[in-house]
Amino acid sequence: MQYKANTPDEYIEVIPEERKKTMQNLRQVILDNLPKGFSEVISYGMIGYVVPHELYPDGYHCDPKLPLPFMNIASQKNFIAVYHSGIYADKNLMDWFVGEYPKYVKTKLDMGKSCIRFKKIDQIPLQLIGELATKMTPKKWIETYEANVKNK
Numbered sequence: 811m812q813y814k815a816n817t818p819d820e821y822i823e824v825i826p827e828e829r830k831k832t833m834q835n836l837r838q839v840i841l842d843n844l845p846k847g848f849s850e851v852i853s854y855g856m857i858g859y860v861v862p863h864e865l866y867p868d869g870y871h872c873d874p875k876l877p878l879p880f881m882n883i884a885s886q887k888n889f890i891a892v893y894h895s896g897i898y899a900d901k902n903l904m905d906w907f908v909g910e911y912p913k914y915v916k917t918k919l920d921m922g923k924s925c926i927r928f929k930k931i932d933q934i935p936l937q938l939i940g941e942l943a944t945k946m947t948p949k950k951w952i953e954t955y956e957a958n959v960k961n962k
Contacts, residue, residue, distance in 0.1 A: 813855060818851075818852065820852075821833075821856070825885040829931060832932075833883065833890065836883050836890065836934060837857060837883060839939055839940040840939065840940070840943045843940040843941070845944065845946070848880060849862045853879055854882065856893070857883045857884070858879055859880050859881040860876075860877035861877055861948045865948055871959070880894075880896065881893060886927075888929060893924050893925050894907075894924055894926070894942060895924055895951070895959070896945065896946045896951060896954060897923075897942075898924035899958040899959050900954050900958070903946070907942060910938055911938065914938045
């Protein structure tokens, strides 16, 4: 589900009222923990955290005009989602996250390749998402992306 928004603040304004506080908290925990160098933007109709062209001129291999995506958060129809490309590209990071998740949430992890879905928005493990955000610098993400994603 995409919302018409040009900035992250606009995105928060247009999502359903019952999700605004949760999305604000999720956004803030990411901003508080994400290493320097990432930029917050609207990416693919979601709030995104990207490696800007100034740091990685090649951009995203699917569309080089776009900066390299790293994380996104979105209010979808039936859940709030955290998309984390590092989990998709780095098996060790995926294994760490899957192992840590039960320490924070008692319900089963609902996850795709890079998408973590939270149907119970009051059970989003903000501390764990914050820690996940710290796990890769832009430099490390570029190295991981080039080694495991870009040329596949």
